[in-house]
Amino acid sequence: MTGPGYYSDRARLREAWEAELDVYRAARPASERLWREGLVHMPDGVPMLWMAKWPGPWPVFVERAAGAHFRCADGIDHVDLCLGDTGAMCGHAPAASVAAISERLAAGATMMLPTRDAAVAAELLSDRFGVPSWQFALSATDANRALIRYARQVTGRPKILVIDHCYHGTVDEAYATLDADGAVVERRGNIGAPVPPSLTTAVVPFNDLPAMEAALATLEVAAVLIEPALTNIGIVLPDPGWHAAVRELCDRTGTLLIIDETHTLSAGPGGMIARDGLRPDAVVVGKSIGGGVPAGAYGMTAAFAAAVRDSLELEDIDVGGVGGTLAGNAVSLAGIRATLSEVLTAEAFTGMIDRCTEWTVGVQAALDEFDVPWQVTQLGARAEYSFRPTPPHDGREAAEADDFELQQYLHLHALNRGILITPFHNMALMSPATTAADVERHTVAFREAVVSLFG
Structure with a gap:
C-alpha cells in the first residue's frame, strides 16, 4: 500500500x-x-x-x-462495539428476546410445523420493508441462496449480478470480483470454488451505472443482488440517484432486484429501504433479527412470490434446494417476533x-x-x-x-x-x-x- x-x-x-x-x-x-x-x-x-x-x-x-x-x-x-458483527445489534441478552426464546424453548423448539409467532413475525417484517410475502431461514446466507434459486427459476436466466467487493455471507455467486482487466474471477482466498465464477456471476463496481447497464443488457442476469451500501469492505455509500437508476435498469431488462439489508439495517427500523424509499423485488435480513439465535428471513413482492409459487410442484417442494429441517423453527420465530416488536424499535x-x-x-x-x-x-x-x-x-x-x-x-x-x-x-x-x-x-x-x- x-x-x-x-x-x-x-x-x-x-x-x-x-x-x-x-x-x-x-x-x-x-x-x-x-x-x-x-x-x-x-x-x-x-x-x-x-x-x-x-x-x-x-x-x-x-x-x-x-x-x-x-x-x-x-x-x-x-x-x-462489534456486537457479533451485527448478530447482537440488539445488545447481548435483551430481556424481551430472552423471555420469548426461553418460553418457546421450554415449550418445544422445532416441530417442522408453524406456530402463532410465524404470522406475527412476517407481518412485522412486511410493515418495515414494504414487501408482503415472507419466508424464514437460519441465516441471511440461506435466505440469499433461496432467492437466487427462485430468481433463476422464474426468469429462466443463468446469472446473478453482484457488486465488486460485496458481502452476502457464504453464497458462491458472491465470491467473485473483477481483475485489473475487468474480467470476473474468484475473490482472493475463495475456498474450494465449485465452478469458475464467470459461469454463474456478473460483477460490476458499486456506483458504476454504465457497467450495470451493459451487464443487464445481455439479458443473462436473473437478479441483481446488492447491499444498499457496501459494508464488509468498509462503508461505501451510494451516489445520489444510483438506487433509482438501478431500479429503472432492472425494470427495463426484466431483471429482479434483491436488496440484502443484513448489515444496513443499522440505517433504521426498516434499513435503507424504508429510510430512502427503495423498491426491491425481494429483501434479505438476518443476524440481528433473532435476538441472538440463528435467524434469517426473505421477503418478496406479491408478483415475485406468485411467480415462485406457481412454478413449484407441491410433490417436489421439499427437495428443490430451498429450505432446511430447522428453517423457520419455533425458537427463531419467537426471537424475531420479540426482537422486532420490543427491542429494535x-x-x-x-x-x-x-x-x-x-x-x-x-x-x-x-x-x-x-x-x-x-x-x-x-x-x-x-x-x-x-x-x-x-x-x-x-x-x-x-x-x-x-x-x-x-x-x-x-x-x-x-x-x-x-x-x-x-x-x-x-x-x-x-x-x-x-x-x-x-x-x-x-x-x-x-x-x-x-x-x-x-x-
Whole structure:
C-alpha cells in the first residue's frame, strides 16, 4: 500500500505492536489456558478458523455478555462495539428476546410445523420493508441462496449480478470480483470454488451505472443482488440517484432486484429501504433479527412470490434446494417476533444513531487534531474509519486503502483498553444498550492510539 493514507513509519508501528502484545499476554492468562485446551481438538484452538484472525497471540474467551458489555475469562470488562458483527445489534441478552426464546424453548423448539409467532413475525417484517410475502431461514446466507434459486427459476436466466467487493455471507455467486482487466474471477482466498465464477456471476463496481447497464443488457442476469451500501469492505455509500437508476435498469431488462439489508439495517427500523424509499423485488435480513439465535428471513413482492409459487410442484417442494429441517423453527420465530416488536424499535434506533454520531465525532476529532489522512463514514448506527483521506466511491477504492498490520495494531490497542470493534474492519456498531460513556471510552482510547502513531 502506498496511497495518500499510507502509514510509512513501519518501525514505529512494529515497536508499538510488540509493546501491546506484552500487555495482552500479561493480562489474559485464563484465555491463554482455554485456548491451549482448545488446540487439542480444534484447529488453531477456535470453533471457526476465522476466529484465529483476531489480533494477539490467542483470542479473548468470553464468559458472560449483557447489553453492550461482556466479561472475558480473565475478568476484564469490555465495551462491545462489534456486537457479533451485527448478530447482537440488539445488545447481548435483551430481556424481551430472552423471555420469548426461553418460553418457546421450554415449550418445544422445532416441530417442522408453524406456530402463532410465524404470522406475527412476517407481518412485522412486511410493515418495515414494504414487501408482503415472507419466508424464514437460519441465516441471511440461506435466505440469499433461496432467492437466487427462485430468481433463476422464474426468469429462466443463468446469472446473478453482484457488486465488486460485496458481502452476502457464504453464497458462491458472491465470491467473485473483477481483475485489473475487468474480467470476473474468484475473490482472493475463495475456498474450494465449485465452478469458475464467470459461469454463474456478473460483477460490476458499486456506483458504476454504465457497467450495470451493459451487464443487464445481455439479458443473462436473473437478479441483481446488492447491499444498499457496501459494508464488509468498509462503508461505501451510494451516489445520489444510483438506487433509482438501478431500479429503472432492472425494470427495463426484466431483471429482479434483491436488496440484502443484513448489515444496513443499522440505517433504521426498516434499513435503507424504508429510510430512502427503495423498491426491491425481494429483501434479505438476518443476524440481528433473532435476538441472538440463528435467524434469517426473505421477503418478496406479491408478483415475485406468485411467480415462485406457481412454478413449484407441491410433490417436489421439499427437495428443490430451498429450505432446511430447522428453517423457520419455533425458537427463531419467537426471537424475531420479540426482537422486532420490543427491542429494535424506532425509539431504540434514535438512541443508537445518536451514539454512533458521537463515536464518529470522537474519531474525527482525533484525526483532525493530529492531521491524520484517514476518513470516517457513518451509516445510521454503524460507522467506520478507513486509511484514506476521502470516502471510498467503490469497493476497489476501499480495498486498496486496507492495511492489515495497522488494522491489527489498532484492534489490539483497543482490546488492551477493554474495547472490542468489528473484526477485520475499523467498524463500530451501537446497540440500544450502548451509552455515551461507552462511546467516550472508545474516543479516549482511539486518541491514545493515534498519539502512539502520529504524536
